[in-house]
Amino acid sequence: MKSIANLSPDLSSDYLSPEMSRRRFLGVSGMLVLGACLPVRGALAQAKAAAAFEPNLFLAIDGDGTVRVTAHRSEMGQGIRTALAQVVADELDADWSRVEVIQAEGDEKYGNQNTDGSVSILLNYDRLRATGASARLMLRQAAASRWDVDVESVSAVNHEVIHAATGRRLDYGELAADAAQLPVPEDAPRKNEAEHRYIGKPVVHVDAGDIARGQGVFGADYRLPNMATAVVVRCPWLGGGVKAIANQPKGEPGLISIETLPPAPSAGPVFAPLGGVAVVAEDTWTAIRIARGLQIEWTDSPNRSFDSEALCRSLREAVMQPGTPVPGSGKGDVDAAFAEGGTEVSAVYETAFLAHAPMEPPVAVADVSESGCVVHAPLQDPQSARGLIAGYLGMDPGSVAVTPTLLGGAFGRKSKPDFALEAVELSKRLKRPVRVQWLREDDIRHDFYHAAAAQHHRAVLDDDGKPKAWLQRSAFPSITTVFAAQASAPAPFELEQGFSNLPYAVENQRMESAGLRPGVRIGWLRSVCNVFHGFSANVFADEMAAAVGRDPIEHRLAMIPASGKLQQPGMPAPEGHELDFGRLREVIKRVRKLAEWDRPRPEGVGLGFAVHQSFRSYVATVLEASMANGRPRVSNAYVALDCGTYVNPDTCVAQMEGAVAFGLSLALYGDIGMKDGAVVQSNFHDYPILRIAEAPTTQVELVPAQGRLPAGVGEPGVPPVAPALVNALHAATGTRHRSLPIRA
Amino acid sequence: MVYELNVNGNGQSVDVSPDTPLLWVLRDHIGLTGTKYGCGGGYCGACTVHVDGSAVRSCQLPVADLEGKSISTIESLEARHPELVGTWVADNVAQCGYCQAGQLMSAAALLDANPAPTDQDIDAAMTGNICRCGTYARIRAAIHDAASQRNAGGASE
Numbered sequence: 001m002k003s004i005a006n007l008s009p010d011l012s013s014d015y016l017s018p019e020m021s022r023r024r025f026l027g028v029s030g031m032l033v034l035g036a037c038l039p040v041r042g043a044l045a046q047a048k049a050a051a052a053f054e055p056n057l058f059l060a061i062d063g064d065g066t067v068r069v070t071a072h073r074s075e076m077g078q079g080i081r082t083a084l085a086q087v088v089a090d091e092l093d094a095d096w097s098r099v100e101v102i103q104a105e106g107d108e109k110y111g112n113q114n115t116d117g118s119v120s121i122l123l124n125y126d127r128l129r130a131t132g133a134s135a136r137l138m139l140r141q142a143a144a145s146r147w148d149v150d151v152e153s154v155s156a157v158n159h160e161v162i163h164a165a166t167g168r169r170l171d172y173g174e175l176a177a178d179a180a181q182l183p184v185p186e187d188a189p190r191k192n193e194a195e196h197r198y199i200g201k202p203v204v205h206v207d208a209g210d211i212a213r214g215q216g217v218f219g220a221d222y223r224l225p226n227m228a229t230a231v232v233v234r235c236p237w238l239g240g241g242v243k244a245i246a247n248q249p250k251g252e253p254g255l256i257s258i259e260t261l262p263p264a265p266s267a268g269p270v271f272a273p274l275g276g277v278a279v280v281a282e283d284t285w286t287a288i289r290i291a292r293g294l295q296i297e298w299t300d301s302p303n304r305s306f307d308s309e310a311l312c313r314s315l316r317e318a319v320m321q322p323g324t325p326v327p328g329s330g331k332g333d334v335d336a337a338f339a340e341g342g343t344e345v346s347a348v349y350e351t352a353f354l355a356h357a358p359m360e361p362p363v364a365v366a367d368v369s370e371s372g373c374v375v376h377a378p379l380q381d382p383q384s385a386r387g388l389i390a391g392y393l394g395m396d397p398g399s400v401a402v403t404p405t406l407l408g409g410a411f412g413r414k415s416k417p418d419f420a421l422e423a424v425e426l427s428k429r430l431k432r433p434v435r436v437q438w439l440r441e442d443d444i445r446h447d448f449y450h451a452a453a454a455q456h457h458r459a460v461l462d463d464d465g466k467p468k469a470w471l472q473r474s475a476f477p478s479i480t481t482v483f484a485a486q487a488s489a490p491a492p493f494e495l496e497q498g499f500s501n502l503p504y505a506v507e508n509q510r511m512e513s514a515g516l517r518p519g520v521r522i523g524w525l526r527s528v529c530n531v532f533h534g535f536s537a538n539v540f541a542d543e544m545a546a547a548v549g550r551d552p553i554e555h556r557l558a559m560i561p562a563s564g565k566l567q568q569p570g571m572p573a574p575e576g577h578e579l580d581f582g583r584l585r586e587v588i589k590r591v592r593k594l595a596e597w598d599r600p601r602p603e604g605v606g607l608g609f610a611v612h613q614s615f616r617s618y619v620a621t622v623l624e625a626s627m628a629n630g631r632p633r634v635s636n637a638y639v640a641l642d643c644g645t646y647v648n649p650d651t652c653v654a655q656m657e658g659a660v661a662f663g664l665s666l667a668l669y670g671d672i673g674m675k676d677g678a679v680v681q682s683n684f685h686d687y688p689i690l691r692i693a694e695a696p697t698t699q700v701e702l703v704p705a706q707g708r709l710p711a712g713v714g715e716p717g718v719p720p721v722a723p724a725l726v727n728a729l730h731a732a733t734g735t736r737h738r739s740l741p742i743r744a
Numbered sequence: 745m746v747y748e749l750n751v752n753g754n755g756q757s758v759d760v761s762p763d764t765p766l767l768w769v770l771r772d773h774i775g776l777t778g779t780k781y782g783c784g785g786g787y788c789g790a791c792t793v794h795v796d797g798s799a800v801r802s803c804q805l806p807v808a809d810l811e812g813k814s815i816s817t818i819e820s821l822e823a824r825h826p827e828l829v830g831t832w833v834a835d836n837v838a839q840c841g842y843c844q845a846g847q848l849m850s851a852a853a854l855l856d857a858n859p860a861p862t863d864q865d866i867d868a869a870m871t872g873n874i875c876r877c878g879t880y881a882r883i884r885a886a887i888h889d890a891a892s893q894r895n896a897g898g899a900s901e
């Protein structure tokens with residue numbers, strides 16, 4: 001069972017010691033890479049002939065000079081396959097047009113593969129630079145010995161080793177076999193920033209061409225010979241099982257079988273399938289048509305009475321009562337400061353349950369045989385999925401091969417492999433390959449939902465509008481509720497997401513939290529608890545500024561210490577990743593300039609500002625908004641991002657653009673409700689996603705890398721969006737929206 | 745039932761029930777998986793193809809209605825709209841990419857009807873295509889880029 005500690009990337013051992021993981025991987029030579037890795041395109045194709053030169057798991061160079069970089073993280077649109085290859089190819093000084101990316105299976109030998117928490121570059125930057133640099137030195141050594149010259153007299157540039165004195169040159173491919181005979185050097189010299197040719201440069205994603213031609217292979221596109229397709233009808237409420245099927249279909253052309261799957265056990269294994277009735281057919285439409293016609297009677301479960309409105313009411317009530325103090329968080333005397341009086345600001349903020357709704361609904365292909373199990377699916381963590389599948393089948397993990405396809409969006413949904421386990425179970429029963437295809441309705445109704453939440457903020461201000469005392473309370477059903485039958489309280493890793501680590505100087509401060517058990521599965525969604533914590537803290541700060549008539553950005557800068565780093569309660573951040581007040585102030589100042597914050601906007605158009613540090617990155621966002629035909633309209637978005645060292649600036653920009661759209665979707669529409677245990681919404685007509693006419697123009701400014709540690713890019717853009725919108729609408733209209741989605 | 749279809753200029757004969765949506769005929773019976781399933785309800789546009797030159801939602805079209813019509817999919821788009829595919833790549837439009845076949849097919853139909861669309865024209869023509877990754881601004885830019893490339897080189901085509 002996956003332990004809670006593994007949930008947060010901040011707690012992973014790889015994160016705590018990137019140096020250690022680097023050493024673990026360098027110098028692993030002669031490892032047979034290719035048996036384990038297949039190219040994503042036509043992934044079933046035969047493994048290629050062994051490479052001439054494989055200095056480690058992540059790099060192989062063929063005799064024809066083809067450089068193959070193994071991507072061990074999953075691609076879901078964040079450009080990671082490209083970025084990992086950029087890093088290796090840069091230090092190798094490879095010709096980009098001769099670089100190929102191979103997708104790795106899930107295997108412990110790669111280290112952390114959990115593509116989650118915006119840590120792929122952070123965890124791998126150093127070790128992949130070392131991989132490229134070692135190989136490059138070895139190629140130089142091979143050429144020097146072939147020519148019988150000093151290694152210092154040869155250079156490796158753009159896929160060739162060159163001896164300048166004599167003009168001799170050899171292609172990397174011609175040297176690969178010789179280089180393979182050399183020991184892997186411990187400390188090969190790396191380039192300095194000025195020498196980088198791919199790192200820090202915009203590079204088009206390696207899958208862009210396939211995607212634009214309809215050739216990218218997503219989970220839904222993977223095919224095996226003799227594959228059947230299953231559509232599963234699941235109980236509307238969590239924990240219910242099949243009592244009876246009133247209309248057992250028989251003799252339908254294309255129908256293979258109707259399989260009853262038991263409901264998920266209430267305690268472990270994690271991510272167990274929900275159970276239900278699987279319609280297995282020769283083709284997808286037959287499965288869908290028959291599944292839609294089934295009349296199933298379900299057994300009861302305690303979750304059948306679950307009602308999201310009642311839960312939200314309880315959350316609202318919970319934040320009006322004293323909660324559990326966040327360990328180590330208290331400061332000064334909040335009650336005394338409140339008793340002293342002054343301008344007081346107090347508000348309750350509420351946010352709804354959300355579904356991930358990746359564009360590709362969950363889907364998985366499994367082929368279980370006596371000798372083993374093969375799975376191809378859009379999985380964020382093929383390694384933990386492999387472990388879970390092996391456990392489920394009682395097989396040795398060595399007999400289970402799990403390869404990620406391209407992920408058609410994920411946002412956290414596809415780190416939970418319940419859908420792959422369904423395919424495994426059905427393939428085992430039917431003794432043939434089975435693809436399980438979730439319908440959009442299944443996706444919306446049977447997700448691991450982003451938690452609904454409530455926060456209460458109360459502060460008393462000095463004449464400048466700075467809080468003399470600040471009481472914060474947060475209540476939400478914790479992610480830990482899916483892992484432990486008794487859990488309900490928010491975990492420290494959830495509170496450290498924009499609640500217990502607010503960057504404001506306050507003398508008297510109290511933080512409390514409360515949790516409730518929900519009747520649905522809770523899961524992490526892009527930016528996790530930063531979504532609601534970043535929302536309430538940023539709107540409340542705006543309310544403080546408004547209460548004393550100050551400019552929101554001036555007021556915010558006044559609340560943030562001029563320099564230094566945050567001493568946060570709970571687990572201190574590793575060195576180099578503490579919240580740095582100077583960096584936070586820098587993104588605020590940059591976005592103020594980018595948005596031309598002081599330029600007057602027309603009547604009815606307002607600017608709203610928010611800033612949030614998460615996943616070790618700093619993002620400040622300004623939105624320009626107005627009301628049009630009774631609905632909020634966002635015309636422009638401005639984003640300043642400091643993510644430390646970055647690999648592909650165009651990807652960083654794209655992730656901020658995407659984060660604005662994701663944030664606006666949840667701010668304007670994101671609302672999942674449950675009644676009688678069942679999710680009310682079902683598809684994009686009642687769970688809308690932002691459409692093109694509503695998408696603003698987004699300008700992004702990237703803070704230069706300055707040699708800082710790499711930080712997250714995929715998630716940190718989301719949290720400031722919703723509060724910036726609420727603050728902009730307040731500036732535009734004077735109306736303050738305190739709950740999401742905005743019901744204007 | 746056996747149906748004779750014309751897909752990307754090729755004759756295809758498929759044996760399926762008459763209510764089978766074109767989407768699943770393409771994906772499961774003809775092996776063209778570039779056209780995607782996103783919602784099955786006509787809401788998202790991931791399944792967009794051209795039927796007799798118009799952009800339509802293939803999840804909503806039963807195969808029985810399609811005999812004698814000319815169907816084209818993402819797999820044949822580049823031959824007709826090389827600029828569009830080219831700018832889509834050069835502008836690095838796609839994130840996850842799952843919606844992009846549908847986006848491209850809607851964009852191509854727009855350019856066929858309107859060689860120099862404004863932002864408003866684009867928003868109107870593309871409103872049926874959801875992108876959960878939020879690539880909308882790049883979609884607009886790539887359509888403009890493709891339109892100007894096409895118009896610059898159009899005379900010779």
Ligand code: FES
Nearest residue numbers: 782783784789803
């Ligand atoms: S799959 Fe056809 S519109 Fe969504």
Ligand code: FES
Nearest residue numbers: 840841843875877
């Ligand atoms: S690129 Fe992912 S849904 Fe559009």
